[in-house]
Amino acid sequence: MKLIIAMIQPHKIEDVKKKLYEAEVFKMTVSTATGCGQQKGYSETYRGVITEVNLLKKTRLEIAVNDNFVKPTVDAIVAGAKTGSIGDGKIFVLPLEQCIRIRTGETGGEAIG
Amino acid sequence: MKLIIAMIQPHKIEDVKKKLYEAEVFKMTVSTATGCGQQKGYSETYRGVITEVNLLKKTRLEIAVNDNFVKPTVDAIVAGAKTGSIGDGKIFVLPLEQCIRIRTGETGGEAIG
Amino acid sequence: MKLIIAMIQPHKIEDVKKKLYEAEVFKMTVSTATGCGQQKGYSETYRGVITEVNLLKKTRLEIAVNDNFVKPTVDAIVAGAKTGSIGDGKIFVLPLEQCIRIRTGETGGEAIG
């Protein structure tokens, strides 16, 4: 099992969700974050002071999947989130040792979906 | 050492905290997220438009523990969060390689608690 | 590759970012959380009721790095965040199996920076 963490552009979330549904990934957890990376930020001009804002809003996805689902999931995220311009984001894949469904107590691969 | 990540119903956080305290787990990090899973969401009727909202508010717990604490922690979360109905949430256990306490520079098992 | 997750005091974020830049770590994801640990919280006195608030605001950093960058990154975080008093926070290091840059499709060590 793997835990996939992806940082994407906030306005691509709907597209990503659509692609994930098409790839039959229905479960996920979504939160917000701010990130800095290659994308240099925009210049904010609050009260005439021009400041480089380099922490940009990002949407953070966490998706736990069984091993055979890693590739489809990653592909779906890329398909939905890619625009080709800087700031598109990153996907991280972490090993996941255990997964428990609280409602039933099921564990492992069964619990994930 | 493991990092336990749990997504639970927001209104169960007090119960979970109580159970964790009983299990002598005192340290944790809590944040909010929205999730979708088996729970199908509620129908929101903003301005008469009935829409299935499938991203529901969840509370996200992160607890780093030594290996012998994994089971008690997971059990405590389950005990506190379980209602038996869809949407109760998931617990993920990830391997944790290192832990550093910033204040003292302690590392590993000592730093965690 | 590793994923470094750090919980720090919110008001130390600027210092930490500065130290990370000095260590040539430019990419990160930042979010907020609340945490409880050794720091016992402050007593809030909303409407005369004195309550121990034990979930304190924390800032949460996620930084994916190649293995040789783990130590400099951790050191930079410690250097920026340490005050020596309780509540300074923790750093967790997790194994990271894969990293994909959405924009280019690059993977692994190249994608991370």
Added chain:
Amino acid sequence: MKKPPVKKIILVVMLVLFAFCAATAIAQDAAPAAPAAAGEKVPVDPGGTSADFIWLLVSAFLVFFMQAGFAMVETGFTRAKNATNILMKNLLDFSIGSLVFFFIGWGFMYGQDVLGVLGITDFAVTSADPGKAGGYYQYATWLFQVVFAATAATIVSGAMAERTKFKSYLIYSVVISAIIYPVTGHWIWNPNGWLAKLNFLDFAGSTVVHSVGGWLALTGAVVLGPRIGKYGPDGRPKAIAGHNIPLAALGVFILWLGWFGFNPGSTLKFADNIGHIAVTTNLSAAAGAVSALITIWIISKKPDASMALNGVLAGLVAVTAPCANVSPVSAVVIGLLAGVLVVLSVLFVDRVLKIDDPVGAISVHGVCGVFGTLAVGLFAEPQYNNGLTGLFFGGGFHQLGVQALGIASVAVYVLGLGFALFFILKKTVGLRVSKTEELKGLDIDEHGMEAYSGFQILD
């Protein structure tokens, strides 16, 4: 199984409303005022001069705006997950109250008196009629009165916040505007009311409006019980922090503004003491803020914002009855005392009585309303308004006694009816939402929407 009754109730309510409208329309037709010839302008209404009209209406508008103030204070002092619900309650109690007080309440309050207890004519305010003497002024008068009725009604929503069923709250709104408020209003403000005849003096409504609201708040909060998590297993109160202090502060400023209509407008016509009343009102509010802040600062070591805000309201409520009869200096003293009182009362209600009143309505409106009503008998000076002299200025105990009698009668009446009402609601429609609903927040389950869509909110 649960849905149908709602719809039925609603349909019945709607039908009743329409029926009422029709009936009144017919009644009016039956005895129509001699209509002016087409195009002819009815001559000046002898009910008031232009200054009277303008003053009364502007005051009414300011008092109306207090609805926004209450809505903001109550919303700010409760949790984000119940914000939509509390806003709707504030909006609907005024809307329903307006209709009910038009068709029913006004008649009970200002209709022809029966035994000093109740009015029985002038439902649907038929006295307001361009063809009748003073008929135009009667419209203005009704508007001023309805916003007072609405104030009494809306006070209660704060004390019952975050756990009351929406439906039951709507029913409560009907009852207070139709019956509870108009009856005590009749006793005190109708010149033929039994308390009015005893010379009970409540110039702008410390008792008529605020303590009525306060007592109902008390009964509501008691019958409901505390919010989940308010008291620990050991019975110790916990703070459930309000989610939007700027909104609450804005609400307090709006209420302060509105009170400049509430008190000075209670002359009901233009009068040259309106400036005096505005000054006593302002000074008492200011003093309330200062003393409440100092009191809580001493007690809990921090200048708690929510208490300072409640201090303003305490000063305002307390000076509402005596505003026209006391000197500015006395108004300062009244405000200072009210500020101390409200803090001690909030702590007492919270810690000793263990009644959960999320916004402090019982203390602000009930306790300070009682104190203000007594203050008339203590601080009144004869050179103001109606020659009344209070105890501290050599006027003896008589007036104080009358004030106490009025307070007690109103308390007994309102507490009785309040407990009965909320108890019946509890046993029939149900008063409190389910545990899960309360934990999830009333907005999602009761209204199907969030107040702050898109914001990440922890609880």
Added chain:
Amino acid sequence: MKKPPVKKIILVVMLVLFAFCAATAIAQDAAPAAPAAAGEKVPVDPGGTSADFIWLLVSAFLVFFMQAGFAMVETGFTRAKNATNILMKNLLDFSIGSLVFFFIGWGFMYGQDVLGVLGITDFAVTSADPGKAGGYYQYATWLFQVVFAATAATIVSGAMAERTKFKSYLIYSVVISAIIYPVTGHWIWNPNGWLAKLNFLDFAGSTVVHSVGGWLALTGAVVLGPRIGKYGPDGRPKAIAGHNIPLAALGVFILWLGWFGFNPGSTLKFADNIGHIAVTTNLSAAAGAVSALITIWIISKKPDASMALNGVLAGLVAVTAPCANVSPVSAVVIGLLAGVLVVLSVLFVDRVLKIDDPVGAISVHGVCGVFGTLAVGLFAEPQYNNGLTGLFFGGGFHQLGVQALGIASVAVYVLGLGFALFFILKKTVGLRVSKTEELKGLDIDEHGMEAYSGFQILD
């Protein structure tokens, strides 16, 4: 490549404004009013008594405050990422509108009549002049009129929210305040206007202000097209929830307050029916809230807050034309009907017409404005105001016909100009922001700042 034109346009606008100022200043100098001797006080202005002045100005202030109400309602009902943008639009349409209506619009509306269609004198309100008879009162009158013009202007921003270019919106603001609004205003409110001469009756502006705003909102929303994500691939509408319901509710309370200036102030001088008008206004608003809530409760099983809030506005808009001519009971009926109407209309626009109107401006101002204008011909009773009798009280169909004619003429004119305006804007400056900009939110790209800096917001 994109920036220069903006600057040029701005510079041109500034120059034109300055030129206008200069020109008018010169014009005024050319024919100066006989100045009073230094220090001498000009005698009382025969244009109005002190009561007239005070009433008109206080009303104008209240109507001005409606700008804040609209700003809060529109901000609250849209998403956080566009909040700064919608606020700026509300601020600027009033600011620009004030200047434009001073230098241009007023003259078209109240200047000397040409064929009942348009005024052609009194630009820069030269009739307001301390040396002229009634000249002081003219200032007060202009202030009252400009806040009405601004209301019509600002209605549109809601319907076009979350996707309109800031620049284009500013241009639209100029056009409506300079031309579109003053022309229909001339027809109806200038005593020499052709509709006024037909005795078309729109006391406080259900048509002049609200339906004009509503029709423009319609054209704007149609030309723009729906927000991204509003309609699924299957064409089914999706809810895009507003981000701050407390703010929206506050806005509605402010609007309700402002309407006490809007309707009763439309007497334009003190009059003894101002109380009557305030009462009908209040009852219709209250009834609108109640019936909209009940209607949506029945339809979608939840007492939707946004609909209840729109119900208030529906009741207010509908009673705006008939407020001075109908009985309180009729006002309740008008409000009840408007509340039902607004809900059905919102659903119809959203689901059937598939026009994306984020705050419901088309339904609230357009549909209820039309309904209110007709209501004059239906519910008017002769004992009020000007002896008019509506259909339901035996007055026959004539007035109803006149009302319908007025509604239709205004609709044709405004829809025509509106489509032309927005179409031209679309083809030249561009009407809609880019897709990315819309997705990221207009605040960052158009204004370089966020409305809620520091808050974690999902979308």
Added chain:
Amino acid sequence: MKKPPVKKIILVVMLVLFAFCAATAIAQDAAPAAPAAAGEKVPVDPGGTSADFIWLLVSAFLVFFMQAGFAMVETGFTRAKNATNILMKNLLDFSIGSLVFFFIGWGFMYGQDVLGVLGITDFAVTSADPGKAGGYYQYATWLFQVVFAATAATIVSGAMAERTKFKSYLIYSVVISAIIYPVTGHWIWNPNGWLAKLNFLDFAGSTVVHSVGGWLALTGAVVLGPRIGKYGPDGRPKAIAGHNIPLAALGVFILWLGWFGFNPGSTLKFADNIGHIAVTTNLSAAAGAVSALITIWIISKKPDASMALNGVLAGLVAVTAPCANVSPVSAVVIGLLAGVLVVLSVLFVDRVLKIDDPVGAISVHGVCGVFGTLAVGLFAEPQYNNGLTGLFFGGGFHQLGVQALGIASVAVYVLGLGFALFFILKKTVGLRVSKTEELKGLDIDEHGMEAYSGFQILD
């Protein structure tokens, strides 16, 4: 070690207040106004007609509401973690100011004159008394004056936001309302003041209120130093974005509304030029918004919302002195210039002077206050108000010179006292919170509560 002094100070303050009350009460008793026979109504107060009373009071209420406006603007333009603190400062400076200006300030300002410099009688406003001629009107007058004093006081909180100790701010509040403001007020608005005798003209307070507030803001901001993080190591200013633009925008709308009391109410009685004043006020505000927006748009390529909002206030402040003496067209020009000025000034203060003024109080109130005071000498036309003619209309340089003299004297006096006050505070009680407190936010450490409990907020 730290706590006891606070308590002691508080207790002392409370005792002093009570003592004051008692003393004044006794003083009043010693020479009591002949009380009216019980129940007898004192005859009409010759101090004002009903129109005077109503106009003055309604204006006072509107100006009072500006407190809410300032509170919202300052809260919106600063960070979430300091919101409770800034709200409390706004609430308390008015509350304390009301009491202090009643017992002390009023006497210094309007008491019997000594050498044109200071008043020395009428403390606790003993002239307001139902038994004295004009005594009732005096109450209304005091209310109108106290809200002006409070405006001057509250301006400062914005410039000192996010780093000033709560305690020290409260002490500052006492000093400004007791001494600083009343003294310059005496010079200019007491007919015996030395500047008044020179015919220095500041109709509604560009200098008396706004530039006094502005200079104090300057001294406060300088003595405090910039917020942590405001200037980079290289000295370059960084933007610290406000956290709630909708709140700030609401505040600006409220202030705009309040200014309709501030300026037209400064006639102090009903007068037929109130409409004229309202119009110049409105046009200048509108013009300020437009020109500030255009200026910042050109400079920084984005139509910055915070600057447009400041532009409104700049236009309002600038027209405050000349509002009654200039034509509407001149008011537009004054507003346009003020809008440009405020933007340039904010940038200058921020980048060149490197003074950290979070809300722009120095530029809005100080710079535009000065400009507005000068504008009287430039744009006045004789047909308005008091026959004054400014430079641009052929009146010569004399009035301009008087205006400049007044501005300079006030500046010297206020800057002197301001620096002394803040320097003493710094050396004794301490002016600034600790570094950690500032970083964590003042709400938690100073008040023990958060403004937005439950919201996830990044910094």
